[in-house]
Amino acid sequence: xxxxLVGYGNVGKSFHNLLDxxxxxxxxxxxxxxxxxxxxxxxxxxxxxxxxxxxxxxRVKHRSGTVSAMPGAxxxxxxxxxxIGDVDSEAMVELTPSNLRDGExxxxxxIEAMRSGKHVITANxxxxxxxxxALDELALHNGVRLLFSGTVGGGTPFISLIRRSMxxxxxxxxxxxxxxxxxxVLSSMERNRSTLEDALSDAxxxxxxxxxxSLDVNGLDAAAKLAxxxxxxxxxxxxxxxxxxxxxxxxxxxxxxxxxxRKTPIRLVAEASPEVMGVAPREVSADDPLCVYGPLNAMCLxxxxxxxxxxxxxxxxxxxxxQAVLRDLVELRESLSSPGQAPGSPVESxxx
Amino acid sequence: xxxxLVGYGNVGKSFHNLLDxxxxxxxxxxxxxxxxxxxxxxxxxxxxxxxxxxxxxxRVKHRSGTVSAMPGAxxxxxxxxxxIGDVDSEAMVELTPSNLRDGExxxxxxIEAMRSGKHVITANxxxxxxxxxALDELALHNGVRLLFSGTVGGGTPFISLIRRSMxxxxxxxxxxxxxxxxxxVLSSMERNRSTLEDALSDAxxxxxxxxxxSLDVNGLDAAAKLAxxxxxxxxxxxxxxxxxxxxxxxxxxxxxxxxxxRKTPIRLVAEASPEVMGVAPREVSADDPLCVYGPLNAMCLxxxxxxxxxxxxxxxxxxxxxQAVLRDLVELRESLSSPGQAPGSPVESxxx
Numbered sequence: 090x091x092x093x094l095v096g097y098g099n100v101g102k103s104f105h106n107l108l109d110x111x112x113x114x115x116x117x118x119x120x121x122x123x124x125x126x127x128x129x130x131x132x133x134x135x136x137x138x139x140x141x142x143x144x145x146x147x148r149v150k151h152r153s154g155t156v157s158a159m160p161g162a163x164x165x166x167x168x169x170x171x172x173i174g175d176v177d178s179e180a181m182v183e184l185t186p187s188n189l190r191d192g193e194x195x196x197x198x199x200i201e202a203m204r205s206g207k208h209v210i211t212a213n214x215x216x217x218x219x220x221x222x223a224l225d226e227l228a229l230h231n232g233v234r235l236l237f238s239g240t241v242g243g244g245t246p247f248i249s250l251i252r253r254s255m256x257x258x259x260x261x262x263x264x265x266x267x268x269x270x271x272x273x274v275l276s277s278m279e280r281n282r283s284t285l286e287d288a289l290s291d292a293x294x295x296x297x298x299x300x301x302x303s304l305d306v307n308g309l310d311a312a313a314k315l316a317x318x319x320x321x322x323x324x325x326x327x328x329x330x331x332x333x334x335x336x337x338x339x340x341x342x343x344x345x346x347x348x349x350x351r352k353t354p355i356r357l358v359a360e361a362s363p364e365v366m367g368v369a370p371r372e373v374s375a376d377d378p379l380c381v382y383g384p385l386n387a388m389c390l391x392x393x394x395x396x397x398x399x400x401x402x403x404x405x406x407x408x409x410x411x412q413a414v415l416r417d418l419v420e421l422r423e424s425l426s427s428p429g430q431a432p433g434s435p436v437e438s439x440x441x
Numbered sequence: 442x443x444x445x446l447v448g449y450g451n452v453g454k455s456f457h458n459l460l461d462x463x464x465x466x467x468x469x470x471x472x473x474x475x476x477x478x479x480x481x482x483x484x485x486x487x488x489x490x491x492x493x494x495x496x497x498x499x500r501v502k503h504r505s506g507t508v509s510a511m512p513g514a515x516x517x518x519x520x521x522x523x524x525i526g527d528v529d530s531e532a533m534v535e536l537t538p539s540n541l542r543d544g545e546x547x548x549x550x551x552i553e554a555m556r557s558g559k560h561v562i563t564a565n566x567x568x569x570x571x572x573x574x575a576l577d578e579l580a581l582h583n584g585v586r587l588l589f590s591g592t593v594g595g596g597t598p599f600i601s602l603i604r605r606s607m608x609x610x611x612x613x614x615x616x617x618x619x620x621x622x623x624x625x626v627l628s629s630m631e632r633n634r635s636t637l638e639d640a641l642s643d644a645x646x647x648x649x650x651x652x653x654x655s656l657d658v659n660g661l662d663a664a665a666k667l668a669x670x671x672x673x674x675x676x677x678x679x680x681x682x683x684x685x686x687x688x689x690x691x692x693x694x695x696x697x698x699x700x701x702x703r704k705t706p707i708r709l710v711a712e713a714s715p716e717v718m719g720v721a722p723r724e725v726s727a728d729d730p731l732c733v734y735g736p737l738n739a740m741c742l743x744x745x746x747x748x749x750x751x752x753x754x755x756x757x758x759x760x761x762x763x764q765a766v767l768r769d770l771v772e773l774r775e776s777l778s779s780p781g782q783a784p785g786s787p788v789e790s791x792x793x
Contacts, residue, residue: 244750
């Protein structure tokens with residue numbers, strides 16, 4: 090299976106490294122022999138139809154700041170969309186940073202890949218939160234698959250749990266802790282009596298938060314993930330702008346401590362059902378599986394008949410997200426009847 | 442898809458009822474039109490190639506104690522293995538009570554079904570805990586699928602999470618709370634200072650435990666589930682007799698209270714890795730996702746690279762287990778390329 094890898098930051102490098110490390114297992118267990126035929130970053134691309142190895146590409150990236158400096162294979166200044174359209178491959182893996190304003194550059198990459206008949210695997214929330222219904226339709230139209238496990242829950246398989254492991258059961262509503270940074274902050278404010286600012290600095294120092302944490306604090310990152318989960322779970326064609334959002338920016342430390350004393354700690358809860366959709370700070374019972382501490386994510390599904398299933402794990406992180414992308418690659422491989430098969434296999438819509 | 446339903450207790454009735462309630466959704470979403478062509482219980486069978494409805498069968502069962510009293514369709518005294526071998530159908534659903542001594546009568550039912558080319562879906566732990574490696578081989582040999590989501594975790598998709606949602610990632614070790622009764626008992630001893638005997642009576646009164654709870658208390662029920670999970674997760678061909686077991690029968694209430702004060706409550710923990718396999722009371726951190734209260738089950742997977750995924754839900758219960766059986770039916774349907782297809786489609790071994 091030939092791959093074009095677009096975006097070579099933390100997740101991109103981790104994924105490429107995993108592919109090389111797991112080569113033998115992937116072949117033996119899943120009949121999968123992936124070959125990275127192009128890597129694209131802001132500076133250009135490296136292209137080699139015989140396959141690019143992690144060691145070589147990451148060394149060049151580290152030394153020169155761009156993969157396009159690679160001797161022989163480098164194309165300095167090459168445009169991502171040209172590479173995506175022109176290089177022969179079965180799939181594109183899109184791992185550029187998320188952008189919740191217009192989804193770019195991921196949006197263009199994904200559209201270009203699908204138009205040129207390539208399956209898409211992405212961990213980029215932006216394009217999906219803004220346009221999942223349209224992208225799903227484009228995938229169907231082009232007979233390609235669009236897989237995006239890494240967009241929600243990091244390594245924790247929220248999306249696959251819903252789409253694969255619960256098939257045949259009906260979800261009535263879902264609640265989630267979808268942003269690890271704010272959960273870490275609220276945990277610290279509760280347990281260590283930190284201020285919001287101090288907790289946020291700690292989160293950055295420990296690598297749980299990016300330098301710019303505004304989308305964490307204002308709830309938009311959680312809203313983007315909730316938008317994706319709502320499409321997947323309920324087949325509702327909605328985008329992030331449909332989600333009612335309240336962040337934790339103006340949260341009161343006294344309120345946090347009082348709630349904790351009542352054994353109903355405050356968490357930034359994302360909720361969706363066929364009727365409701367929103368993100369806001371809420372009190373949750375200390376016994377609720379949603380009441381996790383530190384930089385964890387959690388999701389509780391309320392099922393028809395009154396039972397409940399919950400899943401907990403670390404939120405976004407380079408390795409965890411790369412592992413989610415690898416799972417999507419295995420799923421893609423299994424949905425094609427033979428390894429090198431051309432796109433055009435039956436593709437199912439999210440919306441039934 | 443024609444089904445023979447063997448065992449018509451709590452789970453069997455719930456499953457039959459679900460099939461009828463969800464008829465429209467199953468057809469529309471999954472292209473599945475299941476037809477129960479035979480129901481078997483201890484007294485005999487009811488057979489109708491046009492399909493048996495839940496209302497009619499459950500009414501007869503309630504009135505007469507056996508489905509074989511059904512006018513027109515009843516076969517009083519018919520042997521299950523004859524029905525399984527002789528009635529035309531694509532799959533058998535085996536839901537008789539678990540038996541950890543010799544796996545009967547489920548063992549014979551499952552073997553007979555596979556020999557006559559029928560796919561098997563079961564929620565019966567006994568045969569699998571005693572002979573999963575051999576049954577997997579028999580399934581491969583006969584080109585049929587053997588699905589058993591309902592054997593572990595009740596409605597919580599422990600097995601599917603490992604087999605489907607985490608494909609491509611490597612599990613280093615797993616720890617589980619696999620028996621809801623003992624977890625309820627340990628929770629009550631800790632939180633309400635109950636004695637073991639009182640907590641067990643409460644569990645029976647509330648419907649969390651069977652009249653005979655000896656297999657819960659001595660740890661064998663958890664060991665049987667751990668044996669199944671170990672086969673699935675690590676491809677180790679082992680049975681319940683390979684599991685080191687220590688139950689909660691001789692547990693000391695003082696120890697429980699002291700552990701709780703140290704914020705490391707005692708739980709009956711099942712653990713497996715490629716090297717280890719055992720069930721025993723252990724202290725777990727209050728922050729550990731495994732530290733659940735009441736009749737819940739939980740499973741934590743430690744993944745290669747040092748990350749962790751956990752899932753929590755209610756353990757066995759008629760409705761929850763029936764929902765797991767329904768998920769297996771949807772998976773079976775999807776693995777056949779067309780609804781009425783004869784057995785013989787590619788079947789994968791658990792052991793790779």
